[in-house]
Amino acid sequence: MKDVASAAGVALKTVSRVVNGEPGVHPATANRVRAAIDRLGYSRNESARVLRRGRTATVGLVIEDVGDPFYAGLGRAVETVATAHGHLLLSGSSSEDPARERELVLTFCARRVDGLIVVPAGRDHSYLRPELDAGTPAVFADRPPGPGLDVDTVLADNAGGAALATRHLLAHGHTRIAFLGDDPAIFTAARRLHGYRTALGSLYDERLVWMGTPSPEPVRAALDHMLALDRPPTALFTGNGRLTVTALRALAGRRLALVGFDDFELSDLLRPAVTVIAQDPARMGRVAAELLFRRLSGDTGPAQNPILPVSLIPRGSGEISP
Template sequence: MTSIKDVASVAGVSVATVSRVLNEHPAVRPDTRARVLSAVAELGYRPNAVARSLRTDQTRTLGLIISDVLNPFFTELARAVEDAARERGYSVIIGNADERPALQEHHVRTLLDRRIDGLLVSPTDGGTAVIRDAVRARTPMVFVDRWIRGIDVPVIHADGRAAVHDLVAHLYALGHRRLAIIGGPRSTTTGNERVEAFRTALRAHGLPLPEKYIGQGDFQTESGRRATAAFLDLPDPPQAVFATDNLMALGAMDELRGLGLRVPEDMALAAFDDIPWFLHTDPPLTAIAQPTGELGHRAVQALINLVEGRCADSVTLSARLVTRRSCGESEGSSSR
């Protein structure tokens, strides 16, 4: 196996000079740098990542803990994070919490044991002790999409409140007055924020949000089915349902279809988190779209800033409404 000493011998420089070139130290003359890189290419030398991490106390590795790898939103987010990290010379280890706090805690411990340089987390709940301990130990950390109140780390997320107001205004303009919502877990910031935004938007149009029109979901398909079935059992079922997650929206659509009901003729349906599948459902689903790719890139940049000793601020992006035929409208319009 080629060693750093072999590279130094071929390039005619010291081992220390080779190390400086490989670590992109500025204090190396251009012609020396070129000789070293030429020797590296000629010999096919690959630095030992473990040895380098022991010397520099950095592994050039980031951890990403997502709430549910089967959710297309988090799949797209993970891809954006990997792309952004690779562009900056970092690799990513992903842990899937599956919306389970205990599994989230397991992944945090495992990633910290692997000496990752920093951690991106989309929390499943209000915050486990291991996350708080990691922050207290000054582990570079950034929350993405969701966050934990009371923990002072940068948060990269999309504010969907204006888009929810646009959705309610859209449904109201289409003549819908009995509007229901399938909320996510109350322990998540996104679950609470979306329900409150919906309630506020209804109030602006003089509409109530009775408890019977609030379905409790868990960001999983089956909970969308259960909540929709409960709505349909009411004496006066809602005219439109807003699922605060894409998987719950698909569950709601499955429940309606299984009962022989049509969207939007029998019940209008909309979702938070637009995904490519929604263009191909029958009918295509109205949805609130987050800038998922940008969320991933901005989160990686914030985390690397912390890892490399720079400051990092929280970032709030905007979500937007994409209207399609599932609420009764013509397809293709959008706002914001």
């Protein structure tokens, strides 16, 4: 910057004002400074600039699995917003392990990220309290934080979406509707079970419910058991995209109406195409990131808790009659 000032014949402060877009510089002088910058190939040291402001221009994102299409879409949206604010995104996968979640969060904090977006794996986030008290803002997405943490949280309407799926199957004449869900300890899985059960009312039968890790063998065994009942299910509601795909493989052509929670790639190309409850992971990531940068800009208002709507996309599999 000193070389630019010397070449343009101006004070160092004048160069600083031009580089940072500050007012108070005569247009002819500003043009002379820019010409010297171009001639000398000067570029601003962003790292030094943000560190002088007490920032590192980085944000941390902790998700369940970077390979999961839902979280990939969420993460990409966060990155887009972060980039627009001049920030670099650091991300890691917790693999549904609370210890790994804590390790990632504290590692990002040790690297002095300006803020955090967390899809939690556990329910105890007391470890985050010192970081929040020190001024590092955090936003939770997809699932809420544990008790005692009042921070911005962006959720989807999990229970409402599950009820919508179940009512759709009921409207097509099904009264024996099975549910395959993820581990019930996971917030989203528990809320989807709640919506399904509420919509069924007195038709609820716990023998038609299975919840666990969406692996092929347990899912196949659960479906075989349900289909062998004296009154087997005629329809199936699956609690996430991985369970939908696993169930389709396990059914191997057996006729069952199906609605899945979460859209997935090529779902519209199957025969019949798969009816889904669609979330918008990009919107969730965008809203979470915008809330975070609002806090970084100085917003100290009450915690925000937006619940994003979901939608039913009928494609054929959920419209099969019993």
